[in-house]
Structures are given as structure tokens and as C-alpha cells.
Amino acid sequence: xxxxxxxxxxxxxxxxxxxxxxxxxxxxxxxxxxxxxxxxxxxxxxxxxxxxxxxxxxxxxxxxxxxxxxxxxxxxxxxxxxxxxxxxxxxxxxxxxxxxxxxxxxxxxxxxxxxxxxxxxxxxxxxxxxxxxxxxxxxxxxxxxxxxxxxxxxxxxxxxxxxxxxxxxxxxxxxxxxxxxxxxxxxxxxxxxxxxxxxxxxxxxxxxxxxxxxxxxxxxxxxxxxxxxxxxxxxxxxxxxxxxxxxxxxxxxxxxxx
Amino acid sequence: xxxxxxxxxxxxxxxxxxxxxxxxxxxxxxxxxxxxxxxxxxxxxxxxxxxxxxxxxxxxxxxxxxxxxxxxxxxxxxxxxxxxxxxxxxxxxxxxxxxxxxxxxxxxxxxxxxxxxxxxxxxxxxxx
Numbered sequence: 133x134x135x136x137x138x139x140x141x142x143x144x145x146x147x148x149x150x151x152x153x154x155x156x157x158x159x160x161x162x163x164x165x166x167x168x169x170x171x172x173x174x175x176x177x178x179x180x181x182x183x184x185x186x187x188x189x190x191x192x193x194x195x196x197x198x199x200x201x202x203x204x205x206x207x208x209x210x211x212x213x214x215x216x217x218x219x220x221x222x223x224x225x226x227x228x229x230x231x232x233x234x235x236x237x238x239x240x241x242x243x244x245x246x247x248x249x250x251x252x253x254x255x256x257x258x259x260x261x262x263x264x265x266x267x268x269x270x271x272x273x274x275x276x277x278x279x280x281x282x283x284x285x286x287x288x289x290x291x292x293x294x295x296x297x298x299x300x301x302x303x304x305x306x307x308x309x310x311x312x313x314x315x316x317x318x319x320x321x322x323x324x325x326x327x328x329x330x331x332x333x334x335x336x337x338x339x340x341x342x343x344x345x346x347x348x349x350x351x352x353x354x355x356x357x358x359x360x361x362x363x364x365x366x367x368x369x370x371x372x373x374x375x376x377x378x379x380x381x382x383x384x385x386x387x388x389x390x
Numbered sequence: 391x392x393x394x395x396x397x398x399x400x401x402x403x404x405x406x407x408x409x410x411x412x413x414x415x416x417x418x419x420x421x422x423x424x425x426x427x428x429x430x431x432x433x434x435x436x437x438x439x440x441x442x443x444x445x446x447x448x449x450x451x452x453x454x455x456x457x458x459x460x461x462x463x464x465x466x467x468x469x470x471x472x473x474x475x476x477x478x479x480x481x482x483x484x485x486x487x488x489x490x491x492x493x494x495x496x497x498x499x500x501x502x503x504x505x506x507x508x509x510x511x512x513x514x515x516x517x518x
Contacts, residue, residue, distance in 0.1 A: 223405070249401035252397075252399075259399055317402075364408070368411075
């Protein structure tokens with residue numbers, strides 16, 4: 133359902149202000165979305181004055197610095213810190229991206245950090261991606277072949293066929309694209325969203341897969357697929373530079389021509 | 391996970407407008423306006439058929455500032471919708487998904503819609 137306003141329990145309040153104590157000359161104000169499930173209060177935005185003289189170049193470095201020096205209760209997901217795992221996906225300066233590869237020097241003025249949009253917040257910057265993972269499971273992201281386990285024949289793929297997966301296999305499922313999509317915001321329970329559809333296309337397009345027709349049939353649905361109106365927020369936000377809009381367009385084209 | 395009372399993270403409130411998303415929502419709004427415009431134009435033609443006397447009040451209205459504003463606005467809504475629809479049709483055949491190209495065609499659509507409006511205005515004024 134389309135609901136433009138936030139529900140009553142999600143309205144954001146003004147939070148605490150953490151003043152700089154290091155007398156640093158180079159200070160950046162960082163506004164971070166906070167919500168603590170144990171308090172029962174509404175979410176708030178805390179402001180931190182961060183000493184940039186002793187801080188790394190990425191937004192993730194700032195978050196880690198805040199957690200180390202200013203407020204150890206700040207909660208966020210992160211793992212590899214090199215744009216490979218997709219854990220630290222969040223909304224930075226109004227656009228979804230990975231905190232670990234976004235440089236804070238790209239952002240003028242205050243730095244605003246929110247969790248991925250239109251998700252149930254678990255704590256602070258962590259959103260609940262259960263629905264997305266269930267949808268991912270529903271497209272059966274594994275090779276399906278008419279082969280009994282005993283045959284064990286190697287599935288060969290020509291270089292040309294392999295190249296067809298370029299731009300799709302690189303997806304790390306960080307959910308930046310899906311949570312940037314207004315269609316996914318309003319119909320997230322039924323519409324599969326850019327991330328999952330890109331994955332669906334990756335398996336449809338795999339020359340080794342034996343279930344192409346069935347896969348196409350499964351995804352050809354008014355709500356699952358055609359809620360994409362080519363808004364292209366997904367492609368604009370993908371931190372890996374992939375193009376989910378093109379993948380969805382390709383599925384639509386396949387369905388129209390097959 | 392049981393999280394019925396957990397808050398919803400902000401979406402429209404914080405997400406930065408992209409040229410693509412802005413044009414997309416404009417395309418929708420303008421489409422709805424155009425439906426009403428077409429209905430009004432149908433009635434306008436009916437009044438034309440009814441003869442001079444019936445048509446006279448409409449002519450007066452169209453010559454007021456407000457009337458002219460509406461006509462010019464509709465020129466723009468139609469221009470924009472046509473140009474952006476061409477973009478959508480190209481996407482349907484599978485072209486123009488590249489982010490750079492999509493942004494260029496986006497700006498071209500916006501720019502072109504104003505050019506087309508001016509052209510329509512000048513044609514209406516018998517300028518050519």
C-alpha cells in the first residue's frame with residue numbers, strides 16, 4: 133500500500149548532540165538515525181561532531197570512530213570494509229550505498245546517515261531484510277539441470293555464454309537497489325524488487341541452466357515483475373555499478389518475444 | 391522475526407531525487423492530467439459543432455490570461471508525455487538503459503518538452 137507518511141511510531145525526533153572534545157580544527161557534523169528497541173521510544177537523529185584529522189577517508193571509518201570514541205552503543209552491520217560483502221549498505225546523503233566505499237569527501241556539509249529506506253528497523257542502522265531473502269529464495273538461485281546425481285557430468289560453458297553473465301554475477305545482494313525503489317516501498321511484499329529480479333535474470337540467462345522456461349513463467353506476473361516502471365533509482369544507487377533496470381528490461385523483453 | 395512494533399525507516403522523507411525518478415513521477419502525473427485534458431478537448435469540439443453562439447463563451451475563456459495559461463500548460467504536458475513515452479518505448483525494445491544514456495535522454499526529454507511547447511505555441515500563432 134502507498135503510504136507517504138511515516139507511521140506514528142516511526143516519526144523521527146531530535147536526539148542527543150555529541151560535542152567535539154578534541155579541539156580539532158577539522159570537524160564534520162554527522163547526523164545518524166538511532167533507534168533502541170529496549171527503550172520503547174521513537175527513533176531519533178543524533179548529531180556527532182567528528183574529528184576528521186584522525187579519521188579514515190570512508191563513511192564506515194567515521195561510523196567506527198563514533199563507535200570507538202563517542203558512543204559505543206551505535207549499531208551497524210559491517211564486515212569486509214572493501215565493498216565485497218555488502219553488509220554496510222545504508223542511506224548516506226540521501227542515496228543508498230555501501231559505507232565502506234563511499235568517501236566522505238564527496239559529501240559537502242553535514243553527513244546524514246539513515247538505515248536502508250522503508251524497512252523495519254532492528255536497531256539503529258540495521259534494517260530487517262527477511263522479506264528480501266525470502267523473495268531471493270523464491271527464485272531458486274541455483275543451477276537446475278536434468279541430471280541425476282550419479283551421472284556427474286561437468287557442465288561446460290563457452291566463453292561467449294559466460295560473458296552473458298557479466299554485469300549480473302557481480303551482485304552482492306546488499307539490497308541498496310531494492311530499498312531505493314519506490315515501487316518496492318509500496319509493494320515490497322509482492323513485487324520482487326530490482327535485486328531479486330537481477331538475480332532471476334542471472335539464472336534465466338545462464339546457458340547451463342535447464343529450467344529457463346519455467347523460471348520465466350514463474351516471474352511473469354503483474355505484481356512480481358511488472359511493478360517495475362523504470363524509475364531507475366536502482367541503477368543510480370548500485371554501489372557495484374550494475375544495472376538492475378536493464379536486467380528487468382531484458383526479462384520483460386524476453387517475455388514479450390518468446 | 392517478530393517485529394510488529396519496530397519503526398519503519400524513513401523513505402520518501404530522506405531519499406534524494408534523481409533525474410530519473412523525478413521524470414518518472416512527472417510522467418505519471420502528466421499522464422493523469424492529459425486524460426482529463428482529452429475529455430475537456432472532446433467537450434470543446436462538441437461545442438464547436440453546436441455553432442457559433444455556444445462556442446462564444448469558450449472563446450472568451452480561452453482568451454483570458456488563465457485560459458491561455460491552461461492551453462500553454464497542456465501543450466507542455468502533452469509534449470513531455472510524448473517525448474518521455476518515446477524514452478519508455480526505447481527501453482521496451484531494450485535500448486538506453488545505460489546510466490549515462492538514461493540521464494542524457496532524461497535531460498533531453500525535459501529540455502525538448504519546453505522547446506516543443508514553444509514550437510506548438512508559435513505554430514498556433516501562425517508564426518511560420
